[in-house]
Amino acid sequence: MALPSTMKALVCAEPGQPMELQTVPTPLPTHGSVVIKVLAASVDPALRHILSGTFFTFPKNLVPGSRAIGRIAAVGPDTTSLAEGQLVTIEPFIRARDDPDVQILWGTFDGPTSASKKFMADNWSVASYAEYCRAPLENCYALNENVLCRELGYSYEDLLSLSKQIVAYGGFRGINLQAGETVIVSPATGMFSGAAVQVAVAMGARVIAYSRNTDGIPQLPGVVTVVNTGDAEKDTAALKQFGPVDAYLDISPAQAANSNHFRSAIMAVRPYGRVSLMGVIPRDIPVSYAHVAWNNLTIRGQYMYERQDMRSLIKLAETGKLPLGVDVTGRFTLEEHEKAVDVSREAATFVHSIPPADGRL
Template sequence: MKAAVLKAFDAPLAIETVPDPVLGTGEVIVDVAASKVLAYAGEVLSGKRGYLITPPLVPGAGGVGRVRAVGPDAVQLAVGDWVFCDPTVRSRDDAAAPSIILQGLTAGDARGLSLQKYFRDGTWAEQVRVPTENVAPLGTIEPGDAARWCALGTYLVPFGGFLAANLQAGETVLVNGATGAFGSAGVAVALGMGAGAVLATGRNQQALDDLVRRFGPRVRPVRMTVDEEADRQSILRAAPGPIDCVLDLLPPAASAAQVRAALLAVRPYGRVVLMGGLGQDIGVPYGWLMRNCVTLHGQWMYPRDAIGRMIGLVRAGLVKLDEVEVTRFALDDATAAIDHAAANAGPFKVTAICP
């Protein structure tokens, strides 16, 4: 099969013929129709981000395709089924605290390196081998919509955060960092789950205005100035009432003050979920956290059952994939796809490689 191969960090991708993946028990082979290209893929493949991957490998975290072959333990999947390939692979030998990797992207920690070496090849190839539990049926879709369904991976991240927060219909939600790809998806997901109001924070006024245009008055935009106390007061003024839940999705370049501005605005007995990329301590006041009985939860990715539930939200029209602008590239043009994704990052955009 043809694949894009990273042979060393900061080396050009090689488009070449590699052996077809071999099916094992507990695994599925999928013919890849489309795979999303992350905006920061170039930083990963250059080694700049320091992700735990070991070249050579085929990059590509998740995608959409059709089942080519299933192992003997699959009881519902059938050859030809349209499926979403979830890159969030968990070790099977420790149910209480499994190691997690993102197939084709990174191990979560040193424990997961051996798992990453086995499932290291991702979806920038004509075929991919994935664990059976990581294949989610999509139902019938048009082949031309495969790239749009890749956006599922973006929506699933904040969905995992809201599930961790036990978001309830009618609650007031704050999405911190709402103008990026994951944050804007978080606004859409919160509304789809029935949030009464969504406070959307960000520094880009145009992007905030666009969220209101897309989703209406349940979105309450808050333009941040990176003055912690002033930003917190702006959040509280925009809120229609107590803030029940905060989901932080700020990127690595953000500051601890930007996180605290939102976190400390949550009501007593409220919930805060951290899913962003901040690389520093945030300095939450111990006494405030204790006396207000606030739940602070770290969440990486999402539980397995979230995928089927998110597909259900899309099928019901509660989360709309037609909001997504898609740009497609052939596998031979994988390098151009990486450059395009970096230059065109932002809300409701997908750059996809379509083998």
């Protein structure tokens, strides 16, 4: 399809500045990339904090946004498996082809090194809060539109759930979670932790959802709840009441840095059990050295996920076993981006939105 010469996009001139709706050149496909017409994008409840520059850094004149569903609009000369018109999900964890240690989060964070910052500024500074975007071939995954949208009845917004669920799925795959095992998920009511509960159940695991507030925990078969009381020993006993615990996935936000739940959950894991740490805690956590050593526990740090994890998750969704779209809370135009962020922040979850050719987001 012929690409328009210009498009509408939300631009953040520099960290700390608000997004502004602008008319900018439409990106063109290059070797190793495709151009995508954005059909649905997610609004992160922490977007204002992200764009403040106090935690994440990013280049000037950034078009934010990361998680998106779209349709291939133009392909590069070396594209072999994707074609114009195909429905795809774009995942934001981009790695340099010649050095996978150079990593960025598309539309959000240019990484900690000078190489990663240059990589994003020179190549990937236009993300999904626009009518079109350019993305690396390896970050675009074809979706079976007939199965997901027609047979299972999912909308484009529903499919955005995959972009949250993949984070937890990568953590579970990293510790080799198996069907029939029991896993603690803590916390269990946030954007990513709530998705972790859904993913673990779809993988055939039994879930102990351990959280301060149990009201927002997904109500699914195979899920039991334990309230985080702040009393480490009491909570450990409560977690153990359901029998041997095989694994623990932690996906805590920075605000949980002073919580005792890390210790409670780790102390509840059986000998030879596994722990995955995926959160953003900025300080050390209390862990019993003796308990870990004497019980042969494996503690693994996990940053995001691998490419094969994304392919596997899509296959799981196509079986109908993985629920999608349970938290779609709104649709907004590009002009309504401030309202979209407000709604997303109040709901403490992603707001999903659609940007067709008239500039809607």
